[in-house]
Amino acid sequence: MIEILTSAAFNTIQDLGRRGARRFGVSTSGAMDPIALAGGNALLGNDDNAAGIEIQTFPFRLRFQADAAFALTGADHISTLAGSPVGSWWCRRARAGDILAIETPRRGARVYATFGGGLDVPSVLGSRSTHLRAGFGGLEGRTLQAGDVIPVGRRLCEAGRRFDFGAAPPDVAIAGAGSAVDRVLRIRLMRAGEYDLFPEAVQARFWSTTWKISARSDRGGYRLAGDKLTLDAPVEMRSHGVVPGVVQVPPGGEPIIQMSDANTAGGYPKMAAVIQADLWRLGQATPGSFITFSEVSYRDAVAAMAPVNDYLARLRATADLYRAL
Structure with a gap:
């Protein structure tokens, strides 16, 4: 379980989106930066589509109620776990009682927090993504608020598994996908x-x-x-x-x-x-x-x-090797 301590407006649970429901007038939803969500899941050994938190208003704070592995991807930002710095595009192991605090990004709009096993919220029309206008998916179809408690899937914190490594972000690793030039x-x-x-x-x-x-x-x-x-x-x-x-x-x-x-x-x-x-x-x-x-x-x-898919495949293969060390 994780408990939300601080969350401003518009932070939601998202996966890669709701496919096959557009004919019913239901939009896809899903992560605005799907590479960041899939990348965070790859660092943890999750399925690419496991649900995480899309954070776009800051600061954001949560408390781990049990040991868990997590990753932070997306925008370049400053965060701490129990007061210790955590880098962008990095995964760590948290202990019960640890507080994760995420501050306003230095560059980029959205940070993604993913968790070992994914967030265990109900799937609606094939997705755990929050659909705010329709009021379903995610956590009761709404934005996250202080006091919310969210279950996390299977634990990935067994002894012998490594969760303290990171990856180059895609705007660095993917040719032609660099940051803004002259802003x-x-x-x-x-x-x-x-x-x-x-x-x-x-x-x-x-x-x-x-x-x-x-x-x-x-x-x-x-x-x-x-x-x-x-x-x-x-x-x-x-x-x-x-x-x-x-x-x-x-x-x-x-x-x-x-x-x-x-x-x-x-x-x-x-x-x-x-x-x-x-x-x-x-x-x-x-x-x-x-x-x-x-x-x-x-x-x-x-x-x-092709370079985007290759990046995610390399990230997953490398992360699998690191966790086994």
Whole structure:
């Protein structure tokens, strides 16, 4: 068991998301940075999809009520266990009574806390992810609060197993996935279905503008401030399916990137779509930060996932060796 001692708004239990329920109008949810969640689980020997805590408001504190292994991944941050520093992208062994304290990240938006065996909350529609708007999944379908007690799965703290090592974060280890350059994050996109509805001049502005992530952004979508992408005349469309990463343009002309809690359908024209290999990087972008877009082909988008998958496979293989030492 773990007990939440301090938690501001919007910290939730997430796994890799709810698949196969979009036809019922249920969004995917899941971790905004799935590489961080899967990486933390790999450090512990969990299944990639084991549920952990997505922390996006700080400070965050919890107490271990029993011995447990845990890992911290995602944003570059400062944390302590029983007063002793714990690094980012690191796993440790906690003892009953130890307090884990996580402070505001120095870089990045979200920290992921994973636990040996995963968080043992009910699976709803095939996932333990919290769906805040529908009020199910996670812990009673809500954000975490002080006083919450959450069960942890099978213990992985047996004698002889090592839990004090870490891994290089993906923005260091994956070629081409570096941090923002000159404080601007570069994201790769493909054209989407209604791209050709926009005049060439508007298309050019879309690619050349440095966009600012608005403070009105959340897990549902990132609203972008910058140049206006307006059509010569309004376009009325029937609602159509959308997925995380799709860039829609409402009549006001300021794009919205659909994120983990995005609606399953919408009627705004689709300008482009963030490639899967860059969604985790976007999930670590903070409101107020800047991004630019570059266009890639479908072939390049598929190929871009190979380094990401290789990174997770190497991390898991190395972690398995370390735990056996």
